[in-house]
Amino acid sequence: MVSRNLQWGGRFTEGPSAIMRAINASIGFDRKLWRQDIQGSLAHAAMLRHVGIISAEDEAAIKSGLDSIAARIEAGEFPWDEGLEDIHMNIEARLTEGIGEAGKRLHTGRSRNDQVALDLRLWVRDAIDGLTGQVEDVMRALVARAEEHADTVMPGFTHLQPAQPVTFGHHLLAYVEMLSRDRGRLLDCRARLNESPLGAAALAGTGFPIDRHRTAQALGFAGPTRNSLDSVASRDFAAEFLFACAMCGTHLSRFAEEVVIWTNPYFGFVKLSDAFTTGSSIMPQKRNPDAAELVRGKTGRMNGALVGLLTVMKGLALTYFKDMQEDKEGVFDAAESLTLCLAAMAGMVRDMRPDAARLKAAAGAGFSTATDLADWLVRELRMPFRDAHHVTGRLVAAAEARGCDLAGLPLAKMQAVEPRITQAVFGVLTVEASVASRTSYGGTAPENVRRMAAEWRERLA
Numbered sequence: 001m002v003s004r005n006l007q008w009g010g011r012f013t014e015g016p017s018a019i020m021r022a023i024n025a026s027i028g029f030d031r032k033l034w035r036q037d038i039q040g041s042l043a044h045a046a047m048l049r050h051v052g053i054i055s056a057e058d059e060a061a062i063k064s065g066l067d068s069i070a071a072r073i074e075a076g077e078f079p080w081d082e083g084l085e086d087i088h089m090n091i092e093a094r095l096t097e098g099i100g101e102a103g104k105r106l107h108t109g110r111s112r113n114d115q116v117a118l119d120l121r122l123w124v125r126d127a128i129d130g131l132t133g134q135v136e137d138v139m140r141a142l143v144a145r146a147e148e149h150a151d152t153v154m155p156g157f158t159h160l161q162p163a164q165p166v167t168f169g170h171h172l173l174a175y176v177e178m179l180s181r182d183r184g185r186l187l188d189c190r191a192r193l194n195e196s197p198l199g200a201a202a203l204a205g206t207g208f209p210i211d212r213h214r215t216a217q218a219l220g221f222a223g224p225t226r227n228s229l230d231s232v233a234s235r236d237f238a239a240e241f242l243f244a245c246a247m248c249g250t251h252l253s254r255f256a257e258e259v260v261i262w263t264n265p266y267f268g269f270v271k272l273s274d275a276f277t278t279g280s281s282i283m284p285q286k287r288n289p290d291a292a293e294l295v296r297g298k299t300g301r302m303n304g305a306l307v308g309l310l311t312v313m314k315g316l317a318l319t320y321f322k323d324m325q326e327d328k329e330g331v332f333d334a335a336e337s338l339t340l341c342l343a344a345m346a347g348m349v350r351d352m353r354p355d356a357a358r359l360k361a362a363a364g365a366g367f368s369t370a371t372d373l374a375d376w377l378v379r380e381l382r383m384p385f386r387d388a389h390h391v392t393g394r395l396v397a398a399a400e401a402r403g404c405d406l407a408g409l410p411l412a413k414m415q416a417v418e419p420r421i422t423q424a425v426f427g428v429l430t431v432e433a434s435v436a437s438r439t440s441y442g443g444t445a446p447e448n449v450r451r452m453a454a455e456w457r458e459r460l461a
């Protein structure tokens with residue numbers, strides 16, 4: 001007996017035509033392209049009239065027909081029809097319904113293949129413009145907090161083990177650097193995708209005397225694409241966009257992971273308000289960093305979208321195959337996910353309250369100024385660094401045995417290990433002295449952080 005999933009399978013009892021309609025239709029998701037589809041059609045119609053392929057009356061009818069379709073969609077009154085497959089045919093069919101003959105002339109010299117390539121490029125370009133603004137907003141939030149915390153000392157980690165003291169401001173500015181490269185990647189992607197495929201038609205170009213330079217210019221492109229086959233067959237612009245999203249998401253995810261660690265009460269480095277945390281339904285004491293966890297979690301979708309699209313494309317001969325209809329949902333989802341993640345991050349950065357006392361105490365734990373001590377031996381006693389490393393190791397062991405930190409080790413105990421050590425050594429053993437000494441370019445010293453944060457503030461103004 002054939003088992004039938006009544007919940008989902010019911011609609012296919014109509015037979016093959018219903019199955020075909022369901023697998024073939026993209027209107028359920030590509031309706032998101034409606035603005036771009038109309039924008040492209042308006043430019044195409046204006047060009048068709050300019051070169052004399054359609055009359056001025058036809059163009060006027062097309063324009064008013066498309067305007068009223070836009071208004072109906074906007075108002076949520078457009079009758080989407082799965083039978084009309086996709087956004088292109090839904091709009092064209094209603095246009096013809098509304099204005100008659102002229103609507104049927106719109107598709108002269110183009111195909112859905114160049115039309116969909118155009119629409120998606122326009123959509124991605126718009127998405128990039130929104131996302132770069134949002135990335136800048138997160139950067140601005142980080143820079144403001146970095147200036148505020150240029151002197152706040154915290155532990156720097158490698159292996160999540162205390163390594164050397166750093167400043168909270170320096171740590172935040174590390175993410176500003178990452179995000180500025182993410183922004184650059186989005187802008188690089190924008191520059192490369194900014195060529196118009198419209199007029200490549202099905203795959204070979206067209207015999208109509210269309211003016212592709214004109215439509216390209218009208219739509220804000222740098223120019224038309226140069227090869228009709230490439231124009232309809234390529235989606236590397238979308239893959240590149242997805243990589244830029246995935247990379248930015250990955251950076252946000254690493255920061256989110258730090259927020260999760262920092263807000264853990266065992267660390268207690270920062271607090272988030274109720275605005276970005278949730279309570280537990282059963283454990284009254286809980287404050288869960290859900291927003292950070294979701295930023296971390298959503299990155300999986302962006303990475304998935306990238307791999308998904310590359311996998312769709314990897315086996316396709318030139319030019320268009322229906323497989324490529326699968327390019328859209330991942331692009332939409334990644335862009336929407338990143339939009340949310342950036343908004344959540346900007347909010348959390350502004351919301352978080354670092355606990356300077358706890359950060360400082362943690363910064364001093366784990367003999368974190370041992371490197372400063374070794375450097376002092378090199379500088380003051382002219383010891384080769386390898387020997388200084390060894391001596392410091394013995395001093396750490398002595399402090400460990402005594403149950404104190406390096407600054408708490410009496411001078412006599414130090415001199416038992418290395419007789420030439422003087423009282424002056426204590427000047428480099430505090431966490432403040434440690435970070436203040438790191439003045440090399442790009443180092444964590446508060447003066448560096450203040451200078452770098454001010455530079456970023458001006459660049460982002």
Ligand code: ARG
Nearest residue numbers: 026086112113116320324325
């Ligand atoms: N909905 C289609 C897509 O998204 C549009 C292009 C259809 N072209 C075709 N030759 N069937 O890819």
